[in-house]
Amino acid sequence: MSHGRDADPALLAVYQAEVLELLDSLGATFEQLRAEESAGRAELLRAAMRIAHTIKGSSRITGFDTIVELAHAMEDTLKSFDEIAAAEQLERITLLFEAIRVTGDVVEGKCGADEASAMAARLKSRFSEPANESARKAPPSLGPGPPGVNSSITGENSSELEKQSRAQAEAPPLGSKWARVDLRRLDHLMNAVHELVLSHQMVGSIDREFLFAAESLFAQAKIADPADHKPDLEASARLLERRRSAAEPLFSLSEQVLSAAQKLRMVPLHSLLPQWKRTVGEAAHALSKRIELHSDIGELELDRHVLECLKDPIMHLIRNAVDHGIESSSERIQRGKQPTAIVQIRARIAGTTATIDVSDDGRGLDIDRIRAQAVRQGLLEPEQAASMQANELSSCLFHPGFSTAQRVSTLSGRGMGLDVVREAVRELGGRVEVKHPPALGGATFSIEVPVDIALVRGLLVSSGNVKFVLPVEHIRRVLRVPAEQLHWIGNTCYANDELGQPLTIQPLWPSLPIPNAKGRLLTVVWMTHGRKPLGLWVDELFEEHFFLTHAPPWNLRRVSGIGAFVVLDDGRPAAVIDVSTLFDRTTLKPSHEPIHIREIPRILVVDDSLSVRTLVRTTLQSAGYEVIAKADGREAWQALSESSFSLVVSDVRMPQMDGLELVRRIRSSETLKNLPVILLTSLDKPEDISAGAKSGANEYIVKGRFDQSRLLEAVARFV
Amino acid sequence: MSADDLSLEKHRLLLEARARDLARPQDTITPRELLYHVVLLKLDENTIGLPIDYVREIVRPPPITPLFGMPLWFSGVICLHAQILSVIDLGLWLGIGSRSPRNALAVLCGPDGDIGALVDNCIGFRPVHADEIVPAAGHVESSPLPSTLAITRDLCTIINVPKLVGDPRLRFGTHSQTTPAAGDQS
Numbered sequence: 001m002s003h004g005r006d007a008d009p010a011l012l013a014v015y016q017a018e019v020l021e022l023l024d025s026l027g028a029t030f031e032q033l034r035a036e037e038s039a040g041r042a043e044l045l046r047a048a049m050r051i052a053h054t055i056k057g058s059s060r061i062t063g064f065d066t067i068v069e070l071a072h073a074m075e076d077t078l079k080s081f082d083e084i085a086a087a088e089q090l091e092r093i094t095l096l097f098e099a100i101r102v103t104g105d106v107v108e109g110k111c112g113a114d115e116a117s118a119m120a121a122r123l124k125s126r127f128s129e130p131a132n133e134s135a136r137k138a139p140p141s142l143g144p145g146p147p148g149v150n151s152s153i154t155g156e157n158s159s160e161l162e163k164q165s166r167a168q169a170e171a172p173p174l175g176s177k178w179a180r181v182d183l184r185r186l187d188h189l190m191n192a193v194h195e196l197v198l199s200h201q202m203v204g205s206i207d208r209e210f211l212f213a214a215e216s217l218f219a220q221a222k223i224a225d226p227a228d229h230k231p232d233l234e235a236s237a238r239l240l241e242r243r244r245s246a247a248e249p250l251f252s253l254s255e256q257v258l259s260a261a262q263k264l265r266m267v268p269l270h271s272l273l274p275q276w277k278r279t280v281g282e283a284a285h286a287l288s289k290r291i292e293l294h295s296d297i298g299e300l301e302l303d304r305h306v307l308e309c310l311k312d313p314i315m316h317l318i319r320n321a322v323d324h325g326i327e328s329s330s331e332r333i334q335r336g337k338q339p340t341a342i343v344q345i346r347a348r349i350a351g352t353t354a355t356i357d358v359s360d361d362g363r364g365l366d367i368d369r370i371r372a373q374a375v376r377q378g379l380l381e382p383e384q385a386a387s388m389q390a391n392e393l394s395s396c397l398f399h400p401g402f403s404t405a406q407r408v409s410t411l412s413g414r415g416m417g418l419d420v421v422r423e424a425v426r427e428l429g430g431r432v433e434v435k436h437p438p439a440l441g442g443a444t445f446s447i448e449v450p451v452d453i454a455l456v457r458g459l460l461v462s463s464g465n466v467k468f469v470l471p472v473e474h475i476r477r478v479l480r481v482p483a484e485q486l487h488w489i490g491n492t493c494y495a496n497d498e499l500g501q502p503l504t505i506q507p508l509w510p511s512l513p514i515p516n517a518k519g520r521l522l523t524v525v526w527m528t529h530g531r532k533p534l535g536l537w538v539d540e541l542f543e544e545h546f547f548l549t550h551a552p553p554w555n556l557r558r559v560s561g562i563g564a565f566v567v568l569d570d571g572r573p574a575a576v577i578d579v580s581t582l583f584d585r586t587t588l589k590p591s592h593e594p595i596h597i598r599e600i601p602r603i604l605v606v607d608d609s610l611s612v613r614t615l616v617r618t619t620l621q622s623a624g625y626e627v628i629a630k631a632d633g634r635e636a637w638q639a640l641s642e643s644s645f646s647l648v649v650s651d652v653r654m655p656q657m658d659g660l661e662l663v664r665r666i667r668s669s670e671t672l673k674n675l676p677v678i679l680l681t682s683l684d685k686p687e688d689i690s691a692g693a694k695s696g697a698n699e700y701i702v703k704g705r706f707d708q709s710r711l712l713e714a715v716a717r718f719v
Numbered sequence: 720m721s722a723d724d725l726s727l728e729k730h731r732l733l734l735e736a737r738a739r740d741l742a743r744p745q746d747t748i749t750p751r752e753l754l755y756h757v758v759l760l761k762l763d764e765n766t767i768g769l770p771i772d773y774v775r776e777i778v779r780p781p782p783i784t785p786l787f788g789m790p791l792w793f794s795g796v797i798c799l800h801a802q803i804l805s806v807i808d809l810g811l812w813l814g815i816g817s818r819s820p821r822n823a824l825a826v827l828c829g830p831d832g833d834i835g836a837l838v839d840n841c842i843g844f845r846p847v848h849a850d851e852i853v854p855a856a857g858h859v860e861s862s863p864l865p866s867t868l869a870i871t872r873d874l875c876t877i878i879n880v881p882k883l884v885g886d887p888r889l890r891f892g893t894h895s896q897t898t899p900a901a902g903d904q905s
């Protein structure tokens with residue numbers, strides 16, 4: 001007999017919480033039943049039987065067979081309850097209370113499974129015989145019981161019964177480690193937290209601009225009359241500094257609240273394991289095959305919505321594996337395989353992406369049959385099909401209506417399914433593909449989805465004066481391509497990458513024409529989707545960071561190219577590009593002319609003032625430069641030793657190591673001595689400027705007189 | 720007759736009149752049939768009424784992000800209460816142009832979700848009674864404004880919000896949205 005204690009610990013915890021809640025509800029129902037004279041008894045009995053039935057079902061899935069036995073005995077005990085005399089009813093209720101206690105103890109591990117069996121036996125021996133005819137009352141008006149208990153159940157009564165049972169089960173017991181929360185409340189909380197974070201972002205953005213303006217004002221006032229003592233100004237400066245210090249934890253706190261709220265939505269993947277096991281078991285039984293389900297999914301958790309949407313696709317892949325992939329036991333023996341086949345589900349997480357592989361050790365994909373079928377269905381030309389590799393051909397499996405199954409079964413083979421799997425995964429911003437070589441020798445289908453659809457790490461870009469977000473996981477690098485080195489064949493534009501391979505270049509939106517004016521340098525984001533490359537022409541690059549995503553409005557959910565929306569600091573939404581749809585538009589054309597590709601200049605910005613750092617960084621990023629920002633000379637020196645830069649823009653007065661020392665170190669370094677440095681400082685005395693020049697700086701800009709265009713002009717001179 | 724007598728006579732007449740009023744049979748009183756409570760909005764020179772049951776709120780328009788490839792009447796998307804909302808220019812949608820600045824956004828409730836409608840201003844609220852409606856149904860049918868529910872005698876056009884929000888042209892990316900009503904923003 002199977003014992004539930006061997007179940008996965010996380011699943012066990014969920015099962016325990018559920019059964020303990022149900023037992024509490026059952027106890028409350030028995031209490032009412034004991035007190036209730038006549039009205040409402042029928043409903044109470046139905047509810048009690050339903051709860052016992054639910055406990056039985058959950059215990060069966062989790063492997064608590066003795067609890068299954070006990071719950072079944074409880075159902076039997078309740079079955080003819082209203083037909084017996086009041087004295088015997090009380091006796092039964094007393095024993096049922098004991099059964100509740102035993103069930104709880106076994107589930108919590110306070111006693112062994114044998115006690116549940118013993119309790120079940122007591123209930124059976126005491127109440128299994130027909131009740132004394134003389135003690136019988138009038139036939140009950142109980143009506144239907146739960147499915148499998150009373151065959152006369154009707155839909156109407158059943159739903160009423162379920163409603164009652166649910167309502168009772170919804171109230172969590174005191175002292176439980178779990179709290180059952182209405183999903184609408186959770187969504188409401190998430191919306192409120194999103195709004196809080198967005199408001200903070202907007203306030204932060206305004207704060208940064210304000211602080212920089214105020215600092216400039218103070219600096220100018222000091223320069224205008226350094227001798228004049230201005231207590232009001234100094235007090236204002238201190239107040240501003242205090243405000244900045246006080247506000248910083250707020251941002252961190254709002255991020256923490258958001259993170260905590262997001263975790264509330266995460267559900268462990270192994271919560272699907274019982275379903276998978278059941279599916280494999282039932283399908284194997286139906287096909288007279290011997291199959292074991294192996295899982296290696298660790299503690300992976302996914303957003304509730306992602307998990308919900310993945311349920312059916314994974315189930316479909318499992319059914320396909322059982323039905324088509326795995327041979328019969330006799331065929332397996334003939335092939336020298338173990339008679340018991342394996343379906344394996346393996347899940348792992350990398351960054352913000354989860355990969356779930358469904359593999360089997362069956363006969364594998366028949367590539368020749370796929371090739372022939374693709375030609376027969378007109379998906380590929382014969383020559384094209386002949387030259388394609390297995391990994392390219394297997395993508396045909398996801399084409400609507402494509403099936404190589406020679407028979408149609410109740411499980412699969414109608415050519416409907418893998419395209420639906422692909423669509424479901426796509427809607428989550430993920431992808432599905434056939435992996436080569438397969439993990440277990442049969443076939444491996446691999447699903448990649450974002451762990452949390454509420455968060456995307458993206459690069460903010462603009463095109464046609466509208467900002468968009470490109471998911472970073474699809475970005476390989478950013479290129480600058482001179483317009484005269486673009487190649488056109490028909491309407492398709494392409495350039496060669498650094499290895500001479502053709503890279504199709506397209507605008508973010510089909511209606512935007514790619515400029516081909518000579519001398520124009522195009523910013524191209526090199527995207528990848530699976531193994532496919534694509535160059536995306538954009539106007540400008542902005543910052544890269546994690547964005548909170550929002551679902552598209554109801555009427556834009558099927559718009560090609562839009563995966564979700566984020567809200568920027570100014571409160572304006574920006575669309576997150578659905579990269580997979582971009583790749584659907586491309587047609588790769590060959591090219592033999594290699595082209596010169598320039599990379600974006602990388603600038604190191606060093607300043608201990610957050611507002612200055614932010615302003616300078618934003619200014620430079622808006623102009624298309626890649627920017628790394630550091631808070632002092634020492635951090636900057638560390639960054640210079642780790643990666644290469646085209647220019648340094650540094651403050652002078654900073655903690656740890658000042659800007660002059662940083663410049664001196666750069667000039668004395670063999671590898672960095674030619675690196676241009678711009679000093680951007682509020683020190684404007686002649687001796688300060690002279691010290692800057694002596695240290696080896698290439699340009700000296702006074703912050704008080706700072707304007708964007710001057711900085712950009714200076715930067716352009718050096719990079 | 721003294722002044723007091725006059726006053727008494729006056730009082731008597733007044734009380735008699737009140738008694739007659741109270742004694743009048745109920746069926747002779749014809750209450751006005753209230754059809755809608757509407758929010759009154761200005762769109763250029765036009766007054767538009769939106770039944771308040773379908774107006775979630777009226778706000779100053781937040782920053783709008785336009786989207787490529789959309790009809791002219793589709794202004795773009797906004798973020799309102801941490802939700803992304805599509806916004807249409809009600810003037811352009813109704814075909815009455817867009818000559819004046821849009822200073823208000825009416826959030827309309829639909830069966831599938833909300834949608835924002837840009838208007839010039841909100842100028843108030845009013846009840847609309849049956850006797851205020853232009854009687855000829857043909858007027859409504861032949862109204863130049865689509866989604867018209869009724870027109871009042873003082874030329875306030877009451878919009879059929881469920882019809883407007885349920886218009887298939889508003890649902891993008893489906894087969895029904897292959898030919899936008901107006902021009903292309905791209």
